[in-house]
Amino acid sequence: MSLWDRYVVSNLVACACATKPIRKQREKVVPLAEGKVLELGCGAGDNFSYYDASKVDHLFALEPSEAMLHKARHAAGALGYGNRIEFLQAGAEAMPLEDKSVDTAVITFVLCTIPDWKGALTEVRRVLKPGGKVLFSEHGLAPDEGVAKWQRRIEPVWKTFAGGCHLTRDTGAMFRECGFELRDAETMYLPSTPKIAGFVSWGAAVPV
Ligand SMILES: C[S@@+](CC[C@H](N)C(=O)[O-])C[C@H]1O[C@@H](n2cnc3c(N)ncnc32)[C@H](O)[C@@H]1O
Numbered sequence: 735m736s737l738w739d740r741y742v743v744s745n746l747v748a749c750a751c752a753t754k755p756i757r758k759q760r761e762k763v764v765p766l767a768e769g770k771v772l773e774l775g776c777g778a779g780d781n782f783s784y785y786d787a788s789k790v791d792h793l794f795a796l797e798p799s800e801a802m803l804h805k806a807r808h809a810a811g812a813l814g815y816g817n818r819i820e821f822l823q824a825g826a827e828a829m830p831l832e833d834k835s836v837d838t839a840v841i842t843f844v845l846c847t848i849p850d851w852k853g854a855l856t857e858v859r860r861v862l863k864p865g866g867k868v869l870f871s872e873h874g875l876a877p878d879e880g881v882a883k884w885q886r887r888i889e890p891v892w893k894t895f896a897g898g899c900h901l902t903r904d905t906g907a908m909f910r911e912c913g914f915e916l917r918d919a920e921t922m923y924l925p926s927t928p929k930i931a932g933f934v935s936w937g938a939a940v941p942v
Pocket residue numbers: 747751774775776777778779780781796797798799802824825826827841842843844847848849850897899
């Protein structure tokens with residue numbers, strides 16, 4: 735990992751993920767997780783305080799970046815997770831987990847970044863138990879052409895400062911392309927956030 739990624743990008747991404755509108759999005763999906771939970775690209779561990787401890791048996795926190803994992807371990811320690819959390823240093827495209835081993839996969843603000851998102855969602859299907867679900871909250875391609883035009887223009891520069899984050903990925907279409915159906919999905923522009931990064935969707939996705 736370069737010094738740029740370790741010291742600049744990881745802190746920029748951690749700050750962007752801690753804004754009030756983003757925290758509100760976490761509140762909408764993370765407390766619904768239950769059973770054995772897998773969090774993809776857990777980043778700095780900003781979701782950890784939103785899980786309902788009475789519903790979560792075990793949390794696999796998967797994250798490829800050493801710098802992010804360091805922050806996430808610190809967050810889990812401060813919250814007293816103990817051995818209910820297991821950190822996996824890996825990319826979501828090849829997860830060190832058994833087939834049908836997870837009840838809930840939590841995906842927040844990470845499909846925008848994973849280089850091979852199809853590979854990652856294929857892996858999610860593999861590790862989900864029958865009846866399992868994905869809970870997601872993502873930002874992505876805006877439905878308004880005036881915003882989408884700027885997203886396409888700015889994305890190449892944005893990616894270098896935002897750890898590979900894309901602005902123009904269509905979350906719903908990505909799930910559908912990988913054999914998921916959306917349940918209770920909603921969309922909106924986040925308040926107090928530039929529209930190019932503020933069009934969000936959230937809800938559940940289940941394999942069909
Ligand atoms: C914008 S951050 C979001 C972190 C966290 N999910 C959250 O909601 O705060 C994106 C995260 O995706 C991680 N990431 C990048 N490539 C990945 C991959 N191939 N598989 C899983 N996570 C990845 C990054 O290291 C980073 O921590």
